[in-house]
Amino acid sequence: MDELTQRLGSVSLLDSHEHFMALSLLAAQRSKDPCTQVGACVVDRRGNVIGSGYNGMPRGCHDDVFPWGKASQDPLENKHLYVCHAELNAIANTTGTMSDCVIYVTLFPCNECAKLIIQHGITEVVYLSDKHAHKKSTVAAKVMFDSAGVKYWRFKSKKKIVIEFEDIKERKLSHRGFD
Numbered sequence: 001m002d003e004l005t006q007r008l009g010s011v012s013l014l015d016s017h018e019h020f021m022a023l024s025l026l027a028a029q030r031s032k033d034p035c036t037q038v039g040a041c042v043v044d045r046r047g048n049v050i051g052s053g054y055n056g057m058p059r060g061c062h063d064d065v066f067p068w069g070k071a072s073q074d075p076l077e078n079k080h081l082y083v084c085h086a087e088l089n090a091i092a093n094t095t096g097t098m099s100d101c102v103i104y105v106t107l108f109p110c111n112e113c114a115k116l117i118i119q120h121g122i123t124e125v126v127y128l129s130d131k132h133a134h135k136k137s138t139v140a141a142k143v144m145f146d147s148a149g150v151k152y153w154r155f156k157s158k159k160k161i162v163i164e165f166e167d168i169k170e171r172k173l174s175h176r177g178f179d
C-alpha cells in the first residue's frame with residue numbers, strides 16, 4: 001500500500017445520506033428556537049439539493065420579537081402558533097417540482113408538515129430524531145404517510161463531523177494528490 005492510499009484510508013468520506021443529513025443539521029444551527037432546532041433539505045432523485053430550511057418565525061415577524069417559549073397559559077405568548085416549521089421553509093424555499101423527491105429532516109415531521117410533504121409529491125422522508133413520537137401529531141403524520149405511500153426511515157450514523165473554518169483555510173490537500 002503506498003503512502004497516498006494509506007492516508008486516504010484514514011480520511012472519513014461521507015456517504016450521500018450522511019451528507020444530506022449533515023446539511024440539515026447545519027441548517028438547524030440557524031434556528032433561534034432555544035428548545036428544538038430543526039433543519040430540513042429537499043433532494044431530487046439525481047442527488048441535487050433543491051431547497052433547505054429551518055424552524056423560524058415568518059418573514060416580517062422578527063425572531064427577536066416573537067416568543068420562543070412554550071410554557072405560557074396564553075397560547076398567543078408561546079411559539080407554536082407562529083413558528084414556521086423547517087419542512088415548510090424547506091418546501092417554500094424550493095423552486096420547481098418536488099415530485100418523487102426525498103426530504104432529510106432532523107426531527108420527524110408533524111401532521112401539518114406531513115400534509116405539505118404529501119401534497120408536494122415528496123415520496124421519502126429520512127429523519128434523525130423521533131423525540132415527539134408519543135404526540136398525536138406524529139402518530140397522525142405516520143398514519144398519513146402510510147396511507148399515501150410515503151416511505152420513512154430513521155437515519156443512523158456514528159460518524160462525527162467537526163467544522164473548523166480556520167482549520168480548513170490552512171489545510172493542505174497534498175495528501176489527496178491535488179498538488
Ligand SMILES: O=c1ccn([C@H]2C[C@H](O)[C@@H](COP(=O)(O)O)O2)c(=O)[nH]1
Pocket residue numbers: 033035036037038054055070079083084085086087107108109110111113
Ligand atoms: O414538523 C416539525 C415539528 C416541529 N418543528 C419545530 C417547531 C418548533 O420550533 C420546534 C418544536 O418545539 P418543542 O419545544 O420541541 O415543542 O420544532 C419543526 O420544525 N417541524
Ligand SMILES: [Zn+2]
Pocket residue numbers: 085086087109110111112113114
Ligand atoms: Zn411540522
